[in-house]
Amino acid sequence: KRGIWMLESLLNDPPPPPPPAVPEIDLADPKIAKLTLKERIENHRNHAACMSCHAKIDPWGIAFENYDAVGSWRDQVKGKPVDASSLLFNRQKLDGMDGLKRYLLANRQDQFARAMVHKLTTYALGRPLTFGDRSGIDRITADLRRQGDGLATMVILIVTSELFQSK
Known part of the structure; x- marks a missing residue:
């Protein structure tokens, strides 16, 4: 889930939906239950139907492995040291x-x-962006990059943009 969140929210590059016949991971199986998330993901990735998508998703999520479900830092999972390293x-x-x-x-x-301009502009406009908004997003992003990538700069660029002014 964290890898998908990373791709969708921070890079605006969502993975494709899973194929319809993907088997669920049986967490009731004691052999699977004792594995760390990284070990379960590596096993899951060995299924041919899962391999191509998970090669794109998993490395991003594994980087977050030192954080538990509520965001607390952890050094161990199930008595094993956390390994948050991965290969893209x-x-x-x-x-x-x-x-x-x-x-x-x-x-x-x-x-x-x-991706940040896209997300914040969507929020500011109160609607999903359309294909027609693309040139406006391109202009805001280019100006943001030229002006140093600050959040305050991004807000100003969005609210002074034609996209926002004509909403």
Whole structure:
């Protein structure tokens, strides 16, 4: 779920929906229940129907593994040390949250900025964006990148944009 959230919310790049016949993970199975999330994900990824999508999703979610379901830090899961390292599709290694931040700053700043502009503009307009809004989002994103990527700058650019002014 965290990998999907990361792709959808922070990179605006949602994965495709799962195929209809994907088997559920049987958490009642004692062998599966004792595995860490990372181990369960790796086993799940071995199913041919799951492999291609999970290769895109899982590395992003594993980077969050030091955080439990309510966001508290943890060093162990089920008595085992947390391993929050993963490999992206391009073989780039992510070492937990610090590795994720470094990767985003070095490789995905434009995509991240555009995703944030997209999300905040959707909220500001009170409606989903349409294809016709694309050029406005492009302008806001380009201006934001030129002006240093600040949140206050993003808000000003959105509320002074033609998209917002003509809503």
